[in-house]
Amino acid sequence: MSTMIELDHLTKRFGALVAVDDISMSVSRGEVLGFLGPNGAGKSTTMKIVAGFLEPTSGIAKICGHDVTVDPVAVKRRIGYLPEGAPTYGDMTPISYLGFIAEIRGFDGAEKRRRVDMSVERLGLERVLRQPIETLSKGYKRRVGFAQAILHDPEVLIMDEPTDGLDPNQKRLVRSLIHEMAAEKAIVISTHILEEVDAVCNRVVMIAGGRLLADGTPASLRARAKDHNALLLRVVPDKVEAARVKISAIDGVSTVETVTRRDGAVILRVPAGTNAATVVAALGAENIAVEELMNEVGMLDDVFYDITAHAAHRENPYA
Amino acid sequence: MRNVWIIIKRETLSYFATPLAYVFIVIFLALSGALAFFIGRFMSREQADLIPFFDYHPWLYLLLIPAIAMRLWAEERKTGTIENLMTLPISTVEAVVGKFLAAWGFTGLALALTFPMWISVNVLGDPDNGVILASYIGSLFMAGAFLAIGSCISALTKNQVIAFIISATVCFLFTMAGLELVLNFFRLWAPDLLVDTIASLSFLTHFTAVTKGVIELRDIIYFASMIAVWLLANVVVVDVRKAA
Numbered sequence: 001m002s003t004m005i006e007l008d009h010l011t012k013r014f015g016a017l018v019a020v021d022d023i024s025m026s027v028s029r030g031e032v033l034g035f036l037g038p039n040g041a042g043k044s045t046t047m048k049i050v051a052g053f054l055e056p057t058s059g060i061a062k063i064c065g066h067d068v069t070v071d072p073v074a075v076k077r078r079i080g081y082l083p084e085g086a087p088t089y090g091d092m093t094p095i096s097y098l099g100f101i102a103e104i105r106g107f108d109g110a111e112k113r114r115r116v117d118m119s120v121e122r123l124g125l126e127r128v129l130r131q132p133i134e135t136l137s138k139g140y141k142r143r144v145g146f147a148q149a150i151l152h153d154p155e156v157l158i159m160d161e162p163t164d165g166l167d168p169n170q171k172r173l174v175r176s177l178i179h180e181m182a183a184e185k186a187i188v189i190s191t192h193i194l195e196e197v198d199a200v201c202n203r204v205v206m207i208a209g210g211r212l213l214a215d216g217t218p219a220s221l222r223a224r225a226k227d228h229n230a231l232l233l234r235v236v237p238d239k240v241e242a243a244r245v246k247i248s249a250i251d252g253v254s255t256v257e258t259v260t261r262r263d264g265a266v267i268l269r270v271p272a273g274t275n276a277a278t279v280v281a282a283l284g285a286e287n288i289a290v291e292e293l294m295n296e297v298g299m300l301d302d303v304f305y306d307i308t309a310h311a312a313h314r315e316n317p318y319a
Numbered sequence: 320m321r322n323v324w325i326i327i328k329r330e331t332l333s334y335f336a337t338p339l340a341y342v343f344i345v346i347f348l349a350l351s352g353a354l355a356f357f358i359g360r361f362m363s364r365e366q367a368d369l370i371p372f373f374d375y376h377p378w379l380y381l382l383l384i385p386a387i388a389m390r391l392w393a394e395e396r397k398t399g400t401i402e403n404l405m406t407l408p409i410s411t412v413e414a415v416v417g418k419f420l421a422a423w424g425f426t427g428l429a430l431a432l433t434f435p436m437w438i439s440v441n442v443l444g445d446p447d448n449g450v451i452l453a454s455y456i457g458s459l460f461m462a463g464a465f466l467a468i469g470s471c472i473s474a475l476t477k478n479q480v481i482a483f484i485i486s487a488t489v490c491f492l493f494t495m496a497g498l499e500l501v502l503n504f505f506r507l508w509a510p511d512l513l514v515d516t517i518a519s520l521s522f523l524t525h526f527t528a529v530t531k532g533v534i535e536l537r538d539i540i541y542f543a544s545m546i547a548v549w550l551l552a553n554v555v556v557v558d559v560r561k562a563a
Contacts, residue, residue: 014563051406055562076408083406087399089329091336103325104407132336148403 002029004156004186005050010059012045012210019045021210022059027186027203029155032178034201034218035190038308042210043190044084047158050188051081063156077105080154084161086145090134094125094144097133098151105152119147122177139170146174150181157187163196175200194300208308218300225298226306229272231279234292240266243288250274250282269296322409326417327424334425343387347429350379355436367444372436373454373530377494377522380465385486387426388469389479391418392557396477405561415553419470419546426462430455450532457529460542461522465490467549474556490522497521 005027012020020042027033035043048054050061052072060067066074089097098119102112120126123143128136133144142162149157162178163171178187178200191197197204197218204221206214214221222228235243240258247256247270257269270279280290334340351372355361359371395401404414440446469486476482495501496517505514518524525538 048402053402053406053561073408073410076406079406081403081406083399083402085399087403089333089400089403090398091333092329096332100325100329101407104322104409106408145403 003027004029004064005188006060006062007046007050008060008062010046010049010061011057012042012049012054013057018210020049020056023207023210023212024059025205025212025215027156027188029186030183031203032182032187032189032201033203033205034197035188035205035207036192036194036197036304037190037207038192041208041308043207044160045210046207047081047160047188047190048083051079051083051158052076053081053083077152078155080149080152080157082145082149082157082159082162084164086142086162088133088141088144088148091132093130093132094120094136094147095129097144098147101148101151107152115151119151122150123147124173139166142166142170142174146177150177155185157181157185159187159189161191162189163191163193171196194304197300206304206307213307214303221303222298222300224306225300225302227269227272227296227302228298230296231270231272231274231276232292232294232296233268233270233279233283233290234265235268235283235288235290237266239288240268242286243283244268246282246286246288247279250278272296322413323417323420326409326414327421330418330421331425334421340425343383343425344429344432347379347383348432350383351375351433352436354379367440367446369436369440369446369451369454370530372433373458373526376458377461377526380462381487381490381494384426384462384465385469385483385490387422388466388486389473389482391422391470392474392553393477393479393482397479405557411554411557415470415550415557419467419550419553422466422470423459423463426466427459430459430462447532450530453532453534454530456534457526457538457542460529460539460546461526464493464522464542464545464549467546467553468493471549471553471556474553474560493520494522497523497525497527 003026007023007025010020010023011018023042023046035047037043045054049056049068050063052068052075055069060069062068063075064078066078068075092100095116098116099112102115105115107115120129123146125140125143125147128140133141136144142165146159146162149159163174166174175196178189181187182200182202189196189200201218204214204216204218205212206221214224233243233247244256244258247253247268253274254271259267259269261267276293280293283290354375355369355372359374361371364371392401395404405411437448437451440451441448465486468489469482472486472489473479473482475485498521502514502518505517509517519541525541528535529538
């Protein structure tokens with residue numbers, strides 16, 4: 001794997017506020033990195049630095065080996081960047097806007113037309129090519145911004161909340177585009193929609209208060225959830241209490257919780273680490289039939305809350 | 320150079336994509352004509368020259384040029400497109416120069432469209448066309464200096480109204496610096512050297528010199544260096560805000 005993005009002790013201060021606090025990480029080709037964090041965590045600031053829009057206070061950001069502060073133009077050539085809200089020139093039409101982007105990216109004549117056509121086709125912009133961008137719907141505006149970011153087939157793609165404010169179908173389109181491009185690029189997307197991480201990312205980085213708090217695959221982060229891999233059982237309603245007593249008696253089981261599900265069914269939750277077969281056998285011995293047996297999957301939401309809320313707690317001396 | 324040209328093209332397109340260009344040109348032509356005819360008494364003077372026309376250019380520019388310049392950077396900052404523009408593979412200098420040249424070219428077009436004045440005066444009499452050409456060149460350079468000031472100030476804020484007011488004020492000070500009214504105030508207490516410096520910084524002093532028909536190199540150099548200095552400041556402002 002080749003490293004495409006390299007952040008080395010990156011720090012950005014705005015006056016007294018530390019927006020990005022000593023972040024070091026690297027992203028390789030083939031990775032789709034989900035940048036997670038609450039609002040104001042420093043996601044956008046980090047991305048703006050990588051894209052060359054802001055300069056870091058200290059630390060180094062390198063894209064394909066080029067330092068953003070030393071050679072910003074070389075970096076910008078290799079990056080496709082979709083800023084938050086996908087700002088584009090509202091008085092231009094998509095066709096003239098993409099033409100402008102293609103020219104500034106160094107494409108001329110037939111190659112320019114080919115690039116523009118490719119982007120237009122990928123994002124399905126054919127119908128709105130000659131309407132001023134400001135008259136387009138939010139979804140189309142976002143797609144124009146997206147088309148602009150991928151027009152030069154960049155090695156690194158940075159997108160700040162690419163699906164924010166889109167309807168489910170549009171989200172699906174954007175996600176499938178990210179999927180398509182994932183293999184040959186390094187992609188970073190920021191989001192606070194956790195389902196998105198599962199949908200497109202193969203790596204998750206959580207930051208809060210400008211600090212990097214967690215880094216791993218979505219599965220490894222999910223494993224951090226308190227109830228991850230717990231056993232969930234449903235037995236016939238009148239045997240719930242008997243079953244609870246029976247399971248509690250098994251060696252190594254500390255507590256058995258009963259949870260009422262939304263559909264009214266009562267579920268028993270056995271902490272992770274207990275063998276499902278042992279539990280079923282123990283209940284079978286008492287003639288308690290297990291009607292449903294599931295493994296609880298940890299919620300990213302919970303992990304997100306645990307990690308970022310603790311960070312917020314640490315930040316606030318009065319909390 | 321290629322990038323500058325691409326920026327100029329995009330900016331110019333966007334002038335004409337909105338009513339801005341047409342409103343500006345119509346107002347410019349109407350006001351410059353009205354000032355020359357009614358206040359400058361272009362007809363009743365019975366002299367074949369365009370002095371009453373060019374005399375009002377500094378004052379006209381004072382009102383209209385900051386209106387053109389205010390949007391150059393403030394609007395990009397407000398709408399967020401600056402983040403798009405400045406993450407494209409272009410240098411800050413290219414962006415600043417491209418935007419400036421587009422605005423300057425546009426102003427030049429408005430100025431060129433005043434050609435009926437030149438035709439009229441040639442039909443009515445026998446003017447010194449060399450003086451008129453010199454005045455047009457001087458006027459264009461003065462407009463460039465106003466624009467460079469406005470562009471730099473526009474980069475300081477994302478509020479176009481603030482950009483307009485501050486640019487108009489700065490341009491006003493540079494224009495006024497040459498008036499006897501202002502110079503007399505300084506003569507009361509300031510050394511001659513300072514008074515001369517202030518007078519030499521005035522748009523009016525240099526522009527009046529040009530409209531007399533003598534394009535002196537120093538007047539053109541003056542306006543050219545005003546443009547260069549303010550655009551340099553513009554680049555610095557854009558870069559500093561990136562690091563802030």
